[in-house]
Amino acid sequence: MTINSTTQNKQLVETFIQELFTKGNLDAVDRYLGPDFVNHDDPFPGAPAGAEGLRLAAAMFRGALPDWHSDIDQLIAEDDLVVERFTARGTHRGELMGVAPTGNPVVLTGIQVFRISGDKIVERWGRLDDVGLLRQLGLIPS
Numbered sequence: 001m002t003i004n005s006t007t008q009n010k011q012l013v014e015t016f017i018q019e020l021f022t023k024g025n026l027d028a029v030d031r032y033l034g035p036d037f038v039n040h041d042d043p044f045p046g047a048p049a050g051a052e053g054l055r056l057a058a059a060m061f062r063g064a065l066p067d068w069h070s071d072i073d074q075l076i077a078e079d080d081l082v083v084e085r086f087t088a089r090g091t092h093r094g095e096l097m098g099v100a101p102t103g104n105p106v107v108l109t110g111i112q113v114f115r116i117s118g119d120k121i122v123e124r125w126g127r128l129d130d131v132g133l134l135r136q137l138g139l140i141p142s
Contacts, residue, residue: 009116011049013082014072018123022069022086023063029055035118041126044097054124064125065090065106069112092137099137108133 012032019028033051044060047053061068068090076083090109093101110128114121134140 006079008119009080009082009114010075010077012119012121013084013114014075014114017070017072017084017086018036020058021061024057024058024068026055029058030120031092034117034122037121038123040124060096061090064092064094064096064101065089080116082116084114086110086112086113093110097134097137097139099139104136106133106136 004105016028017034019032031049033054035049039050039053042053047056058115059140064123068088070086070088072086074085080085081109086109090106092099092104092106095101097108108128109132110126111124112126115123130142135142
């Protein structure tokens with residue numbers, strides 16, 4: 001039985017997300033992203049473009065929330081695109097976006113679209129619940 005390309009693409013995205021964000025393996029950026037990877041949405045203000053921005057975002061979240069993990073709520077693939085809807089969680093144990101540790105749980109939801117070429121992720125578009133995250137950190141009122 002052969003695995004079709006959409007199934008392989010879904011597995012690639014799921015493995016990348018789990019390696020980078022749940023396990024905190026920053027080398028996942030080098031293994032799973034293509035050399036000309038384009039991130040159409042900056043992970044946070046001031047982050048570098050491309051793959052390094054994703055690496056820095058993962059390092060920031062894992063540093064501030066050491067138990068950070070991402071649960072895939074839905075994973076949908078068609079042709080060379082994979083859409084991921086996720087819920088990520090962790091405990092605020094280190095400084096995050098200038099906010100001292102609170103010990104409180106933090107939840108971030110979002111959706112990402114990845115384009116695959118060959119066996120690499122070459123593009124990403126994403127929308128995160130930035131406002132919800134800022135509220136949980138007390139940076140904007142509820």
